[in-house]
Amino acid sequence: MENTDDPAPRLASAAEIVGFVLGDLARNDHEVNRRAALRSERILEVIELARRHPDLYTADADPGFAERAAVMDVALRLQLSEDQVRAMQATAEFAMTLLPNVWERARSGFGSPAAVQDVVSRVRVLQAPIDAPDDVRAEARTAIAAVDEAAAEWVLTCPPAMLRRKVRTLVDRLLGDRTVRRHARAMEDRAVTLTEAGDGMSWLSIYGPTADLHAAYHRLSATAKHMQKAERGDRTRDQLRADLAAAWLKGDGTATAVTTKVFVTVPVQLLAGERPPAEQAEIVGVGPIDPLTAAQIFLDAGSFHRVITDPVKGVIVDMDRRTYRPTRAQRDWLILQHGTCSRDGCTRLALDADIDHDLPWADGGTTDIRRLRPLCPRDHRLRHRTRARYRTRPEERTVQVITPTGFRTSAPAPF
Template sequence: MVIDEKLGVIPQSAGDVLGVLLDDVTCSEVDANRSAARQAQRVVEAVEFARRHPEIYTIDADVQMAERAVVLELSLRLRISQERVRELCSTAETAARDLPLLWQRARDGFASMHSVGVIVTAAGPLASPVGAPRGVRDAAAAALARLDRAAHEWVLTCSSAVLRQRAKKLVDRITGDTAARRHTRAMADRHVSVSPAGDGMSWLTALLPAHEAVAAMRRLSATAKHTRKDTREGRTRDQIRADLFSAWLRGVGTATAVQTKVFVTVPVQLLAGGPVPVESASIVGGDSIDPLTAKQLFLDARGFRRVITDPVKGVVVDMDRRTYRPTRAQRDWLTLHHGTCSRDGCTRLAVDADLDHDIPWATGGTTDLTQLRPLCPRDHTIRHRTRVRYRTRPDRSVQVISPTGYASSAPPPF
């Protein structure tokens, strides 16, 4: 027999030892699921409390603004996005109300919050519309109960993918849904998004009707295939497709070529060919870019503002306080200095932010760089509509201090 401080007495058989370790992993998962469900329940309770007592966060007892403020505070405390806080709250509220058996599984630790979210999403078509007649509400409740009974058994044995498939099939069977109706609903969700991929690259993703996506890919492939050898320059077929995709969307060579302004900081040493620090060129508020790309951007830029550090010589930094609106030069400098919204934890780009007066202009604040800070529209609204305080630090980052006494912390220098 072997004695382990954590696992206790362990049989000498290697298979038995591994079995004990795997059992411990399973127990840890149950504990984690139970803890996650409890956290989601506390999120719901916190949001509901703020709704019932909006005066905690607002002067005029605005319930909606109180909810937005408590969601912001929760996101800062939990170090997750506000969207994730709302998702947790919605999932837990819906599960507790419409899927009580499944929710109990989660509270007991036998279903993850992810699995609960899968079922809650699938259950969407079964919910009755607001103000529906009693008969419609009863039918919806019966359908939800049927899904709840099945799901609370499935979560014990099914993976997330299988759970999603089974829930979808059952909901379609209950509603008598057809492929045509599902496609009509899915069409409403079509969108385009961009997300960073690192190393100066990004993913541009579009949710489109399948036939349109296939047709677009076929056109890219056909054009790439027939690209003349003398213009391929050693590029692979995939690389040519990506280059064509970018050029077509940006309208390269057309009268409608993109004119969007992108700020790129380019050290002057780089342009002169001298040694520069690694990753010193960057898209403001975004990822670093390699020196060759930075040089080419500077030379080719038409829809950009070309900025060479030091970029602020000649910029007017002070204005008479009778002028409320900042100048374009001030906005550009603040965009370059901050990159993103100045509030702790916010990653929204400063180029799209509102410029907020640290001391409100109406109470004597001045329109100069020492008194201005970029806040995304969401934070700008919360700052002026709630009791949440936005305090500017000496480094111009912004700390959030809530009426409950919580104060956000800035990440350490990197």
């Protein structure tokens, strides 16, 4: 006979289910952090081995180029940029050496790569110069150790913004009146960066002295305000500032106007008001642009080249051994064909690349357009200074890299 007195099994509440899922998410997050720290340690191990055994990567046992080749090897295998690998290397080296407590949090999974990077980036200013006296160096080590001890606790409980604020406040307190030195170090990092934003647009960012950039921004604003009143057009103040900044930097209307060559392909159908079914106007090596912008660029151009179905026509294809340097026509055609550096996965513009002989000139290579390829300066140096092999795929106009450790890159999948 069935016992009806047993209680029915209790269903888990929504709160319990969500709590379980969140707990599992936290555990997975800790594992991700732990593996990220281990990956950085492995990267450092590879680079250190390359430093100790430079003959693995270079014929002349140059430690500097051996390290560069090792960074490229890591980047290719992990599908990262070399700059990303360098950033991971620098962060891990600093943390493992000077922030052992923070790094231990990362190794145990309780500190994310972003948290470690935040602490490292703010603590660097406490370092003493290499040629500083012993007492200054000891003071710097003590200050960094104080941040390491405090940050190792903050990493456990503070969200990112609070962690950054706490570390910054402590570093400022430890610096005291040494802000001049801090500003001098920050000045060394001033730079201009270009970041593509899609839709034919990009960000141009300037990192520099606050006073200079405030002055530049106020000049842009004042001029934009005056223009807005005068033209009574549809452009907003922000749009005017952006247009003015681009025009001033290009030198429009001045004797020093920019003469940098930018390759833009504009199908003739667009100029006639038609939209071709397959072709789009594009900035070579960057990507498509809208028809209106393409037409305006064409109208503003002082000169242009017409490229038809067989664009090699008119380009000297084969040159004898007396000529080492490619002609301008050859270079322009290679830029149009490749757009970017021809090495698998490299997106640096062919416009800024070196033209490399597939078979080196010193080994009997000729300046034949079929044996030439654009390689960015970084790849060009690695090709000639390391044991990495750069093999051209003639049918795909791409270059495969075979690293000294046997890794082979793959051609990018077609669109």
